[in-house]
Amino acid sequence: MQNSIILVGLMGAGKSTIGRQLARRLNLTFYDSDRVIEERTGVSIPTIFELEGEAGFREREEQVIAELTALPDILLATGGGSVLRETNRQHLKTGGCVIYLRASADQLFQRIKHDRSRPLMQTENPLQTLRNLLKTREPYYLEVADLVVPTGKQKVNVILREIHNKL
Ligand code: S3P
Numbered sequence: 001m002q003n004s005i006i007l008v009g010l011m012g013a014g015k016s017t018i019g020r021q022l023a024r025r026l027n028l029t030f031y032d033s034d035r036v037i038e039e040r041t042g043v044s045i046p047t048i049f050e051l052e053g054e055a056g057f058r059e060r061e062e063q064v065i066a067e068l069t070a071l072p073d074i075l076l077a078t079g080g081g082s083v084l085r086e087t088n089r090q091h092l093k094t095g096g097c098v099i100y101l102r103a104s105a106d107q108l109f110q111r112i113k114h115d116r117s118r119p120l121m122q123t124e125n126p127l128q129t130l131r132n133l134l135k136t137r138e139p140y141y142l143e144v145a146d147l148v149v150p151t152g153k154q155k156v157n158v159i160l161r162e163i164h165n166k167l
Contacts, residue, residue, distance in 0.1 A: 002072040004028070004096030005167075008083055008141050010134055011121065012112035013101035014151045015077040018159055023075035025160065032077040036064050049119040062088055069095025080133070081120075083140035092144045099163060100145035103152040105131040 005028060007015040016032050023030035034045055037060050041048060048057045061082055068076050069091040076095070082088050092098055109127045112118065123129045142148070147166055151159055 004074045006076045006096045006098045009101035011080045012108035019077035028075040098144045099147045100141040101151045107152040
């Protein structure tokens with residue numbers, strides 16, 4: 001809604017890091033859909049996946065995305081898989097200015113390879129998993145995006161300036 005900014009992109013693209021700082025600069029209230037789900041359930045994302053499977057997590061995610069995208073003046077960092085559902089994509093498109101933080105699978109892998117908090121990365125070959133996810137999801141990120149910003153090599157400050165200039 002009014003003045004809100006929504007960040008989409010794969011795990012490791014920098015949605016939370018950039019989102020927090022951009023929110024401060026633009027005086028918007030920062031929300032991270034994963035953190036909202038964790039606050040409401042009282043457990044971590046990996047635990048939700050363990051107890052309810054990915055399907056259960058996606059149900060919770062849809063509910064939270066619908067609520068948050070209705071709020072004015074927020075900066076919303078979304079979970080990387082939120083674009084998978086058509087309902088979510090509609091909510092994201094009408095919820096504010098959507099920015100796709102884009103990076104290659106190799107760049108994303110370098111950032112998240114030691115992070116255990118992402119259930120979808122607990123595979124034999126996480127780099128290949130990231131490549132597959134990117135292939136499936138990139139069309140959706142591009143579909144919902146008003147702006148595409150590369151986050152592969154740049155420092156956070158450079159990315160922030162670039163977004164600021166483009167808004
Ligand atoms: C997911 C990304 C995660 C989190 C969950 C599923 C995905 O969020 O929502 O582990 O499907 O890509 P981040 O993109 O913030 O890591």
